[in-house]
Amino acid sequence: MQRSLRGVLCLSFACAATLGLAACGSDDDTADSGGSAANGGKTGGSIRTAYTSFPDFLDPALSYTQEGWQTLWTVYTPLLTYNHAAGAEGATVVPGLAEEMPDISDDGKVYKLKLREGLKYSDGKAVKASDFEHSIKRVLNLESGGSSFYQSIAGAENYLKAGKARADISGIVPDDATGEITINLTKPDGRFPYILAMPFASLVPADTPFENQTKSPPAGVGPYEFANVRINRGYDLVKVADFNVADQATGKLDTIKVEVIKNRRRQTQDTIQNKIDYMNDPPAPDQLRDIRAQYTDKRYKEFVTNSTYYYFLNHNVAPFDKPEARQAVNYAIDKRSLARLFGGLLEPGCNFLPPGMKGYAKIDPCPWGAPTAAPDVAKAKALVQSSGTAGQSVTVFGNDEPESKSLAEYLADVLNDIGYKAKPRIVEGSVYFTTIGNAKTKPQAGFANWFQDFPHPGNFMFLVDGKSIQATNNQNFGNVNNPKVNAILDEANTNADIDAVADDYAEADKTVVSEADVAAYGHRKLTVFYSERMNFEDCTVWHPVYNLDFTNLCVR
Amino acid sequence: MSIADSQVSSELTPVAEGGPLATAPVAGLSPWALAVRRLRRNRAALAFGALFIVLVALALAAPLWADVAGSTPSKNHLSDTVVVDGRTEQVVTFDGVPIAPTWQRKFFLGADTNGRDVAVRLLYGARNSLFIGITAALITALLGVLLGTLAGYFRGWTDAIISRSLDVLWAFPVLLLGVALGVALATDGLKLGPLVISGGSKWIPTIIIGVVGVVYLARPIRGQVLSLREKEFIEAARAQGAGPIRIMFSELLPNLASTILVFFPLLVANSILLEAALSFLGAGVQAPESSWGTMLENGITLLSTSPHLTIVPGLMLVLTVLSLNIFGDGVRDALDPRAKVRLEH
Numbered sequence: 001m002q003r004s005l006r007g008v009l010c011l012s013f014a015c016a017a018t019l020g021l022a023a024c025g026s027d028d029d030t031a032d033s034g035g036s037a038a039n040g041g042k043t044g045g046s047i048r049t050a051y052t053s054f055p056d057f058l059d060p061a062l063s064y065t066q067e068g069w070q071t072l073w074t075v076y077t078p079l080l081t082y083n084h085a086a087g088a089e090g091a092t093v094v095p096g097l098a099e100e101m102p103d104i105s106d107d108g109k110v111y112k113l114k115l116r117e118g119l120k121y122s123d124g125k126a127v128k129a130s131d132f133e134h135s136i137k138r139v140l141n142l143e144s145g146g147s148s149f150y151q152s153i154a155g156a157e158n159y160l161k162a163g164k165a166r167a168d169i170s171g172i173v174p175d176d177a178t179g180e181i182t183i184n185l186t187k188p189d190g191r192f193p194y195i196l197a198m199p200f201a202s203l204v205p206a207d208t209p210f211e212n213q214t215k216s217p218p219a220g221v222g223p224y225e226f227a228n229v230r231i232n233r234g235y236d237l238v239k240v241a242d243f244n245v246a247d248q249a250t251g252k253l254d255t256i257k258v259e260v261i262k263n264r265r266r267q268t269q270d271t272i273q274n275k276i277d278y279m280n281d282p283p284a285p286d287q288l289r290d291i292r293a294q295y296t297d298k299r300y301k302e303f304v305t306n307s308t309y310y311y312f313l314n315h316n317v318a319p320f321d322k323p324e325a326r327q328a329v330n331y332a333i334d335k336r337s338l339a340r341l342f343g344g345l346l347e348p349g350c351n352f353l354p355p356g357m358k359g360y361a362k363i364d365p366c367p368w369g370a371p372t373a374a375p376d377v378a379k380a381k382a383l384v385q386s387s388g389t390a391g392q393s394v395t396v397f398g399n400d401e402p403e404s405k406s407l408a409e410y411l412a413d414v415l416n417d418i419g420y421k422a423k424p425r426i427v428e429g430s431v432y433f434t435t436i437g438n439a440k441t442k443p444q445a446g447f448a449n450w451f452q453d454f455p456h457p458g459n460f461m462f463l464v465d466g467k468s469i470q471a472t473n474n475q476n477f478g479n480v481n482n483p484k485v486n487a488i489l490d491e492a493n494t495n496a497d498i499d500a501v502a503d504d505y506a507e508a509d510k511t512v513v514s515e516a517d518v519a520a521y522g523h524r525k526l527t528v529f530y531s532e533r534m535n536f537e538d539c540t541v542w543h544p545v546y547n548l549d550f551t552n553l554c555v556r
Numbered sequence: 557m558s559i560a561d562s563q564v565s566s567e568l569t570p571v572a573e574g575g576p577l578a579t580a581p582v583a584g585l586s587p588w589a590l591a592v593r594r595l596r597r598n599r600a601a602l603a604f605g606a607l608f609i610v611l612v613a614l615a616l617a618a619p620l621w622a623d624v625a626g627s628t629p630s631k632n633h634l635s636d637t638v639v640v641d642g643r644t645e646q647v648v649t650f651d652g653v654p655i656a657p658t659w660q661r662k663f664f665l666g667a668d669t670n671g672r673d674v675a676v677r678l679l680y681g682a683r684n685s686l687f688i689g690i691t692a693a694l695i696t697a698l699l700g701v702l703l704g705t706l707a708g709y710f711r712g713w714t715d716a717i718i719s720r721s722l723d724v725l726w727a728f729p730v731l732l733l734g735v736a737l738g739v740a741l742a743t744d745g746l747k748l749g750p751l752v753i754s755g756g757s758k759w760i761p762t763i764i765i766g767v768v769g770v771v772y773l774a775r776p777i778r779g780q781v782l783s784l785r786e787k788e789f790i791e792a793a794r795a796q797g798a799g800p801i802r803i804m805f806s807e808l809l810p811n812l813a814s815t816i817l818v819f820f821p822l823l824v825a826n827s828i829l830l831e832a833a834l835s836f837l838g839a840g841v842q843a844p845e846s847s848w849g850t851m852l853e854n855g856i857t858l859l860s861t862s863p864h865l866t867i868v869p870g871l872m873l874v875l876t877v878l879s880l881n882i883f884g885d886g887v888r889d890a891l892d893p894r895a896k897v898r899l900e901h
Contacts (some may be wrong), residue, residue, distance in 0.1 A: 284862040289651040337634030341669065343652030374635070400838050402857060405672050409843050413632045413670075424843045425756060428739060 041538040041554035046255040046461040047277035050065070050267040054232045054260050058214040060202035061138040064145035066451070066547060070198050071258065074237055074550045075122075076202030076220035077248065079113050079132065079181070080193055084249040084549050085539065091356070091455035091544040093193045097127065097203055097221060098181075101193070108188025108496060111196075113279045115179035121219035122240045125205055129174035129181050134206040136172060141210050146200035149453075152192070165210045190496035194454035223251035224553050234259040237550065249551035252539065256550055273332065274531040278553070282527040285343045291529060292344075299532065302525045303542040304347045306354045306452040308460060309338075310520040311411055312478035315443050319389030319420065326516035328387070329445070330368040332380035332414045335521045341406045345525040347370060352460065352512050352520045356544050358498050359457035359505030367514045371522070380418040384487065390419040397425050397446030399432035404447045411445065437474040448477050449524070455544050457505035458493050464512050465489050480517045484508075532556075587891075591814075592889040604879040611876055615686050618679035625662055625673050629680040630844035633671035638662050642662050647671045651784050653861050666864045678868055681846040685876070688762045688841070689828035695766025696823050697816055700773025705812070707774070708781025719778070722771045729835055730768050737764045738839025756842040759888020761834055765827045772826070773819055777812060784811055814891040821884030825877045832873055848873045 055068035060076045073081075081096030083089050095101055097119055102111040118125035140147050140160055150156055154171025171184040185192065195201070204218040217226045224237040237256040244250070259268045261276075268283040268291065270276040283291045291300050313320035313329060320326050335348035350366035353359055369376055384390050394415050398408025408424040415422035427435050436443040453459050462468045466481035467489075488508040492501040513520060523554060528548055530536055539554035585593070595601060622628055633647045640658045647667045648654045654667040657674075665675040707718040724731075738761060745755040746763065746768050753759045784790060785808070834840030835849025843850070848869040855865025 284857070285652060286858045289649075289653060289861065290649070334635050337632065337648075337671075340634050340648045340650060340652050342673075344650050398843075402669075405843060409630065409670055410632050410634070412844060413630055416630075422758065426742075426838070426843050428742075428838075 021228055023063065034416075041252055041535045041552075042253045042556075043554065044254050045555040046257065047253055047534070047553065047555060048257045048259060048275070049278040049280065050259055050261045050270065050328075051234075052260070052262060052264055052267070052277045052281045054130065054234075057212060058217045058226060058229060058235065060144055060199045060204065060218075061135065061146075062144050062212055062214075063132060063199060070280075070546050070548065070550065071235075071237065072199045072202065073222075073546045074224040074251065074256075075217070075222045076199060076204070076225060077222050077245065078197055078199065078201040078203065079115075080197040080462060081248075082197060082543070082545055084543070084551050086543065087539050088542070088544075089355070090549075091358070093197050096197070096248070097245070100452075102183075102196070104496065108190070109185045111183040111185070111192060113181045113183070115181070116245065117179065119221055119245065120242075121205055121221055122225040122243075123219040127203060127221060128176045128206065129179050131203045131206050132181050132201075133169060133172040133174050134208065135201060135204050137165065137169060138204070138208065138210060139200045140169075142212070146198060149195045149198065149200065152185050152187065152189050154186050173266035187495060190494055190498075191454070191456055191458060193496070194456050194459075198454060201448055221245065223249055224256070225288070232260060249549075251551045252554040253550075256553070264370050268529070271529050271531055274533060276363045277531040277534050277555075278548070279529050280548070282343075282345055283529055288343050288345075292397075295529070296537075299530045299534070301528050301536075301540065301542075302345065303345050303528070303547075304355060305524050305547070306356045306455060306528050306544055307449060307524040308352055308354055309346065309407075309524060310352065310518045311517075312406075312436075312448045312518055313445050314443055314478050315481065315517070316479045317444050319384075319387065319392045319394065320444060321383070322387040322389055323516060324383045324387035325389045326494055326519070327368075328380040328418055329411075329415070329519045331376045331383065332418050333411070333519055333521060334375045334414075335371040336374075337410065338407065338521050341403055341410065342522075342524070345527070346522040347525055348522045349520065350513060351509055352464065352518060353457055353505065353509045354408045354452075354460070354523045357452070357455060357457050357460065359502040359509065361503075361506035361509070363510055363513055368516075377417060384419040391418055394420045394422040394444050395425045396422055397427060397436050397443045399429040399447065400426055401429050405427075407447045411447075415445075415542075433475075434473060435478050437472065439471045443477065446477070448518075452545070454496065457502070457509070458489070461485075461489055461505060461508055461512075464517055466506075478518055479483075480512070482511065482515060482517055484511050484515075485517070564799035569798070573743050587814075591887075591890040595886055598886040598889060601883050601889075604882040607875065608879040608883060611682065611872070611879065612686060614679055615682035618676070618683055620636070621679055622673075622676045623730065625664065625676050627662070627673040627676050629672065629677045629846050631672060633667065633673070636671060653858065655698065656862065657864055665868050666862070668851070668865055674851070674864065674868055675844040677851060678848075678872060681848050681851055681869065682872065682876075684758055684827050684841050684845055684847040685831055685849075685873075688765065688831045688847070689757060689824045689876075691762045692765035692769065692827040692831070693820060693823035695763065696773055696827070697820060699767070699770045701777055701809075701812065701816060702771065704774040705781050705808060708778040709785055709800060709804055709808065711782070715778070718774070722774055725768065726771045728768075734761075734764050734830060734834050735837050735839045737768075738834050738837075742839060742842060756845075758841055758845060760842075761831055761840040765830050765834070769823060769827060769830070773816075773823065776815065776819075780812060780815060781808055784808055811872025818884065818888040818891055821880045821887060825880035825884065828873070828880075829877055 052066055055063060055071060056065045057063040057068055060072050063072055077096045079098040080093050083092055097115055098113040099116050102113045105112055115129055121127060136150050138157060139150055153169060155169045159169045164177050173182040201509055202220060207216040223240060223243050225240050227236040227238045229235040235258050239251050239254050264281055265284040267279045268278060268287045271279050313326045315321055337406055339348050341348045348371035350363045350371055351360060358540055396412045398404045405426050412422040412424040435441055436446055450460060450463055463475055464480040464485060468476040468488040469479055477527045486506050492504040495501045526547060528540060533555050535554045535556045539552050541549040541552040543549045587797045636647045637644050638647055641751050645655055648671045650667060654669055655663055663673055664872045665678060668674055707715040742755050746753040746760060790803060790807055793803050831840050832849035835847045836853045841847035841850055851869035852866055858865055
């Protein structure tokens, strides 16, 4: 998902492009991408948390933002889910409401699962196998941002074409008597276990209407339930007393009150003064320095997210149709400078894949110089001259989010330095990605980023897969069509064994970077900032998919 | 008698009949000379008029200061260092906090979040803000006088169409209308027949501000023309066979000159303020160009750690608008001491 800098923003069109990918497990070999083990900490108590904006939806079929998912994971559980843990453990898909991991047919097209016995929703109703089909129907019928993920299920497209909400999806065969669920796919999809673990596939009762239920979210199976929902103002997460599903976290706090406080400066001040126990967004930029100095590792910590920030360089449009021109950009950008534009909340890097992702292998030495070293501008200038592109005009695209705008202005300045005539073009944020994803725009270069939908390298590499290129809503903004990368991804994306293909993804990552297909420069950091009441040491788990894990939070 | 004539008569000193001065020749002063004389007596207006000229001169000198500072308005110095009082300091810290004013050649007024020299951007921003302010005011004056004169002179259907169109324009809050147009045109630019303006051009906010301001001038001009067209000198012109175009240009326009002159500085000030507001909201001057509005927008997120980012352009904006308003008031008092001209929102 693309993430805006005001909050998490996923654009539904983005998801269509992700469909042709494979999925599997994940790993973590970085020191800073997870929190403590969170084994201790007392139970009970109530806390107040602050969000800058209300989640997009409080309906699992529709929500597609970090704020939404962070909350929904505590209320709803899909058939498959993730461990409530940091790092590689948290990125591993495990059975949720299903007894075991799916039994996958040899051709990879049939998934068989069975519901755990005795499952009940928070309102006391029994969970039935047919609820899964209803949940998927809601995702498809409501034209959710996640609907494209489930169109590989046999009959899903016909269901959509028929336009009848209550019609069956032929590829889903539930058996309420035995709790068995059989899912037939139109083609093998190695990512499908991850797709089943997305909040979209959370089970809701079969009588849940085919409309947005944010005002009165449906009952779920999870450690918390919604209460006191006030649209655009806040809601409460109240612990479900009798929630008891094997291997699933039960939650430590009795109540988590979520309040919308639009002013981040006020949020920060309230957290410092212990009026707010946790703020979801990073502190305001002008308060960050003091927060870091006073509270790091006591009440404040930064975590590297599974995200990637890069400049796309359009391979189909001059001057970046020339490899030397793209190499020049990679030599010229100063990643130390770019980190400053994020107020230090960017981990400079050389790889396209983020450090917490399976398949990540640190590219060292980086072909363009160490991320923490000064750029080689002289070499960049020489490459521009040798490419014969010097003096050409370049428009650098960015959107009106503060950091994106600054990043576009920075690249334009760098391009001017190395011999181009560049100027930034700032596009309104809500239409930015559709603008640069439209072939008619012919964007030469610009800002791009990606936050994972699920912890699988294919969820990043599709951004540079030649197969992803399309005329509109293109996510491969630079029209990268590198035969070597395409061949690797063709093979790796169909293999459900992520461990077997991790090296292949690492090779694709290295190829994309070393052949200057894009100019990748780092990975976004997010923050945790608590009040004094919170038990920072024992109860902070930074989950690789859902960020701060609410079920582990506790007070001192 | 025209308004100008009435002003002349009100300024003549009565001479006692048969007195010692009865036979002395009286020096006649034109209304313009009288206005200049009154303006020269208004020290405050002159001082602020001079201040405005200084600001314009500073804006024109922007490239000179850029040379002295060794930078350009769009040059990023994110990872650079600068020596201040013998200490080497980062232009932008790792936390993203830019350097405060150094009061020396480089980064005299500090840096912004991209490590750009604020003083250089301020002066280049002044060029943009003043260019847009003055040009937009000229567009407003041109269109406002034209529409107001046509509506007032022809009355009837012409008046109805123009006045109702102005009513529609008046119905929109100026800022919202400006933002809506600015955002819409910032992406694809403006294409009106042979007139093609690219999205990032500063002509976009200039035209928007110029057009949305028309209503402020067209209405009072129309009112004045409605009154003037009934005067004897217009009837005399008609009797001599003068057509509408000639009457408007030769008879009406000279009598509207003082009103236009009084309005113009106020229109410039208003346009500069509107440009700053539009740029602050991202619908005015587009990157990499700077303006005081974009500089304010850039600084707002670092208000407590880097107040210079907002104080410096804010101060320039205040000084410019204040100087134009006080000078404009002085011009108004000089041309027609009884008039109370204000731009009303």
